[in-house]
Structure formats: C-alpha cells, structure tokens
Amino acid sequence: MKVIVAKQGGFCFGVKRATQIAFEAAEKKTGSTYSLGPIIHSPQVVRSLEEMGVKVLSDTDGVQEGTVIIRSHGVTEGELEKIHQQGLTILDATCPFVKKAQGYVKLLSESGYDVVVIGDADHPEVKGLVSFAKGRVFVVSSSDEAAELPQLKKIGIVAQTTQSFENFRAIVSICLDKGSEVRVYDTICDATTVRQDEARDLCVGVDQMIVIGGLDSANTRRLAEICHEILPGTHHVESIEQLDPAWFSGCSTVGVTAGASTPKWLIDEVVCYIKGLPQDKKD
C-alpha cells in the first residue's frame, strides 16, 4: 500500500514551539512546573507532559512557587497579571501569531477603537484576545452576528488565527456599515489554509484519506470535512485504535494528513499501520 503523508499536516509552528518549550521545561525539572490550561489541544501530548511532572491547572489559585507555562492559545491578561502577582515564573509558550493579535487588540483599544474579534467566543484563544481590550469588545463568528452589531464609530478588527479568510472577509464587509473608520488586522495564520489546500490536492490522487486529530479539535474536523467533500470515504481518527482494515480494501494509495495539534509520532503510527496491512492485488 502506498501512503502519501501531507507535508503540512500535523503540528503548526506555534504548536511545535509550545510543545518544545514545555518538554524542555519538563526535562529541566527545576521545581514545580504547571501549564495553565492544556499546553496544546492534544490529549496525548498533555498526558506525556503530565508523566514528566507538568501539571495542568485550570487556575493558579493556591500555587506557592514554581513555573507556569502559558499554552499556545494564550491566556487572559488578568490571568497573566495574577501569575505575576503570585511571584511565579512565567514561561510563555503563546503562539507568536496569537501574541501579535493580542497586541493589536490592545493597540486598537488604546487608540479608541471598539474592537471586533472574529472567532468563536468560547475558544481559549478568543477569550485571551478579548481580555486585552480596554474598552468595548465584541466577538462575532458569522455574518449574521456581525449584522447585529450596534452602530459604532471607530471599529478595530482582528481574527482568531484559525478563522477562514472568507468568513473574515464577509464580516469585515458588514462592519463597513457599522462605523466610519474600520481598521483591520489580518491575523489569520496561513498554516490552516496551507494545510487545507494541500489536503484538497492530496485527495484527488488517492483512493482513501485518513485525517488524524482530536475529534473535538475544530481545525481537524474542518480538515476532515474538506477531504470528505472530495473523497466521501474519508475517515477522521484520533489514533490507530480507531482504524478499520476494511477501509483500505481495494485501495492502492492512501493519503494521510493531520490537524495542527497532532504529534508526529501519532501520524507515524498510523502510516506504519496502513503500510503493514495485507497488500492489495492491485498494489
């Protein structure tokens, strides 16, 4: 069985960097090490870090000493200040693209703009972004929600880094009706689009497509949907346990891609598994 692995599948730059920072900190073992929220959206990585002593906190209440790693999605400004006040060491693994977007929210807000964050209000990245606004801030995820915005004057817009550009464009377009000045920072990270484009191309030349990543990971689910539109037999799995040999019957070429929080070893396992399946006669 031939397996083609997407070059852009798996860890994006920010996730790779955060994971590296966390594992390096865990290896040093200099006092207690925590992460505020899971470091990345991968249960496997979080578990490995926990085994190395990195404890996941939902908040830093009662923590007396040690190092707190800030996850790739970032945290709120209030949480950051609290950790400072507690005298804990901060190891900032916030994705630099998210950090940039946080900076824009702060800048816009300090410059008198009402801020519109395009994204999912419940996502930790968006909760972080919102916290950097000093004045009014609105989260909108769709054109319909944007249409409900009140009439404003100066509107500053940033996007959750994983937003689709077309949704971003549509919402900006509606915001033009809402204020006389609209200042837009395109904070969308290319990694998502590049990964999706590559997956689309890959689907065309294979018999079966496997998308690996958390079933609750928004970017992986979207990636699977895109593949499914081209190859209706596409399967989304979290690990090799969920693979079914029957899916590959009659296949000669299989494509594999993965969401932004899927570690390389998980991808490698899946690839090994598929390659090890009984060869099809056509192959």
Added chain:
Amino acid sequence: MKVIVAKQGGFCFGVKRATQIAFEAAEKKTGSTYSLGPIIHSPQVVRSLEEMGVKVLSDTDGVQEGTVIIRSHGVTEGELEKIHQQGLTILDATCPFVKKAQGYVKLLSESGYDVVVIGDADHPEVKGLVSFAKGRVFVVSSSDEAAELPQLKKIGIVAQTTQSFENFRAIVSICLDKGSEVRVYDTICDATTVRQDEARDLCVGVDQMIVIGGLDSANTRRLAEICHEILPGTHHVESIEQLDPAWFSGCSTVGVTAGASTPKWLIDEVVCYIKGLPQDKKD
C-alpha cells in the same frame, strides 16, 4: 399638472457652501477675485460669478495679487502651496467632507500606509486627494482595478465623496487580499445616496420624471439612470430650453429632481414651465 420636487434634489451642503462663499467674495469686490477651476460643476453658476468679476483660472501662473477661491472639489496640495508662495489670499471653499478625506490621506500616508483612493482618477476631487499622499498612492475605480493592485503591507483607504457604497465595499473586500493591515475611512457623503433613494421613491408615484443637471455631471447622469430604470420615460435636461411639452401629454403628476450642482433657480424655472403647460383633462 401636479409637480413634486425632490426635497434632496439640487445643491448639496458642500456646493451650497462653496457657492455662498464665492458670491459673498464677488459682492465684496475687494481686488481681483479668481477661482482655481470652476467653483462648482454648474456652467450657470460659473457664468453668474464671471459676470460679477470672478475669473476662472486653470492655474495661478502670473497672478500678482488678489484672492483665489478654492473650489468645492478642492485642489492639489501643490497648487495650494503655490498660491501661498505667490502671496495671494486663499478663500477655501473646499467641501468640508472633501477636506476631511484629504486629511485622512495625509494622516494615512504619514503613518506609513500605502494609500488607495477609490474613485475616478480624472476627477478634480481625486486629483486633490492623491496629492496629499506623501508615499505610494493608487487610484482604483472598480473591483477589477483593485484586483490588479500589487501586494502591499499596510493599506489605507479613502473614497471620493460621491462613490457608491457598494463599489466601496467591493473594493475594500479585495484590498483585504492585498495587505495584512487595512485601514478604511468611509469618506462617502450621504447626500448622493439620500438624493438617489428619494428619487427612487418619487419615481413610483409620478407619471413622468425630470432630472436637471449638467449632461457631463457624473452624479446627475447616475441619478437619471436610476430614475430611468423605474420610469423608462425619464428625461435628463440642463435647462428649460431642452424640455418638450409632448413629454407631459397625458401626465397628471410629474416628479423633478436635480444633481448636486444644479442651482435652485434652474429647478424653479423647470417647475414653473411644467406647471404652466396646458392642463391635461385627467388633472
């Protein structure tokens, strides 16, 4: 014959103001008085002012003394500086909305933005706007032209005050592809839209529609087009000389509107003329 005159037809705020400034200056007769370019887009108003001694200049070369009135559309920054250097008195009748847009071009340009002016490159207002940019500046009139813009980083956008909002929206949308920061000032003046909306409403309740204004006036032509779509018999005239009594045969109600540079007395003349036509039996 019943004649309904559009409330928002004729002089807009900026044109009214410029005309008033020019006539006041002409009445004072304090030395030579010039206007750099026609004060507004109305041959009748320009002729009246000329009869009162206000000479229209294409440039201020060789002018030794006197007052130069800056027309409603504004002039270029270079022309303004030149008049200053010549020691001439400036009477600035630039429409305050155009002035505001000029200020935004300057601000954007000084803040490191490449400036995109949405409008007609040959229009005096746009020529003026462009001149206030210190760095790169592009004029685009359509989405197709916007698509040809190079890849930029920080894009600042303003619009010619008479642009349609939908064209503005479409071009801004395309500019989102061209830079990572897009800062948009909506410098479109409501007067045009309000006048057009009122004309649309008026067309529905009348038998015939007359649009008055220069045949080369872009805003009047657009106004006539809009009326023509609803009332195909709509006529666009510059003055009563072009009216044909046959147009009103069988009509009981006539609507009248006018472009932004059409003086009130021209509208009144047309209304008088129509009212004076032989009454139709239905009326």
